[in-house]
Amino acid sequence: MAGYAISLQELTKDYSVGFWRPRPVRALNKVSLDVNTGEVLAYLGPNGAGKTTTLKLLMQLIYPTSGGAEILGRPVGDIDTKRRVGYLPELPYFYDNLTAEELLWYFGGLFGLSGPDAKRRAATLLDRVGLEAERRRRLRNYSKGMLQRVGLAEALINDPEVVFLDEPMSGLDPVGRRQIRELIQSLRDDGRTIVFSSHILSDAEALCTRVAIMAQGTLVAVGHLSDLEFKTLGWELVVTGSDTQALTSLGLDAVKQGQGGRFVVDVPVHRHPDELLPLLASEGFSIVALTPIHESLEDYFVRHVTRHASTAAGSHELNETPQTATSSPKR
């Protein structure tokens, strides 16, 4: 456990549901996960998968039913550790009667920043999230996307080593999303540890070094993008040769590309290149390129979540057998 920026050990959370006869429902089921220092982890999952619950547990907004977690080697809730952590809640909301810069000064003060330091830091951050011109407007007049940006600035007011972002792109327009993506990239380049929950997979692909996929409170897959076993859907083959007749005779659909007898062929997954390449060579074709076509992260995500949902058979009660995907990052 030592050395990890974040470590979850069989973290479990049950909620009571029902007024007259309350029964426990498991929101998070024995999740174990380690995140290395400087790593960007995308915490993925459909709505209700347990992403926000995990982040709330790490911020001690809720208490675990069992298991535990550490941030920077200290149990969650440790005040000194909180000074080194930033958190953006999902759909953040702040105080109507404060301006953006006053809000940041206030939160900066809670971190022990002096007045001038908090003001300097607030100005820098509001500029970074594109709200410099709006900094003296009351928050009640802010749009959802603007509040999201203020939330991001607020999460970074203490220059944190570890940043938790719950759906950071939520409510943002394309320009805003790009700005925030660049901001997260710069945080990553600074060597900060970032965990962000999302169901926008393109963000995960662009930003993260590892992904963890949650479904119904259980961690179903975790790993580096390069290590995840993406299904091979086929191959893209580029060849040069005389005509398409020979390709058709081999059962391949080809598209002519440019001049000079160059063809692009989509090879289906059941036609393995080991068997196909000698046949093409014997027909007089030269192989220019052969590229495997893998499923996207989105396909992978849907496949795992769907598979988990079918095995769990919709049951989410306490007696459910956990399927814990415990993983530590590559060191």
Next chain:
Amino acid sequence: MTVVVRIAAHVFKESVRDKVLYNLVLFAVMLMAASYLIGQLSAGQDVKIIKDLGLAATQVFGLFIAVFIGIGLVSKEVERRSIYSLLSKPVRRHELILGKYAGLVLTLAVNITVMAMALYLVLGYMSWTETEEFKQNWETPATDPALLQALFLIFIQLMLVTAVALFFSTFSSPILSAVLTFGLYVVGHFNTDLRNFENIVDSQAVGILAGVVYYLLPNLAPFDVKAQVVHAQPISFGYMALTSGYAGAYIGALLLAAIFIFSRRDFK
């Protein structure tokens, strides 16, 4: 301690920018000004009426401020989810409760000061415009410093009501907190009746229950010394100290209970 002060300052800043607060204070000040006109209608009783109305306005509008802002201190933070950002900072949960309470008490102190100044201004104007002969009929001088005793006890009572509102606000919705706080405020003024309940009812169990409820609920009647002050009856320092001490103990117990509940609460 710094965190508590910062949270208190924030509550004060948020409160003084709230339109509700301005409206309440403005209305109270207007009522005090109007009491001057009402006083003119009753020969010889004008000063008493102004004092009575002024103190009552301070109490009632102070109560509205205490309840309407007090109930939102925690429950609105939870409802609007701003609590997530706040508790993710290096803030202990008890510091949040104490900071919120201190902030509202500061707001109340400033508002009661404004209302007291308005009251003294009206009374001062009256004293300035009346003849010496007319003033001879007054039981006490218009700008009687004893009014400050009544104002102080109103403030202490409102501190207690604020603690009640904050306590309810840690585990219930704003509307429910308001209903419970107003309910307790009303019951608190008739609490003394419970003490003598066992002499009225036949059942010993009911008598004991009434006794328990008497000690459990806040007794707010002793804080109301308007009549004594207006009718020139002295209020001893011992009475003031004892009543303030009672409020201090009750506030302490309420804040401890609020911290106990709040520290264990999940913010889903």
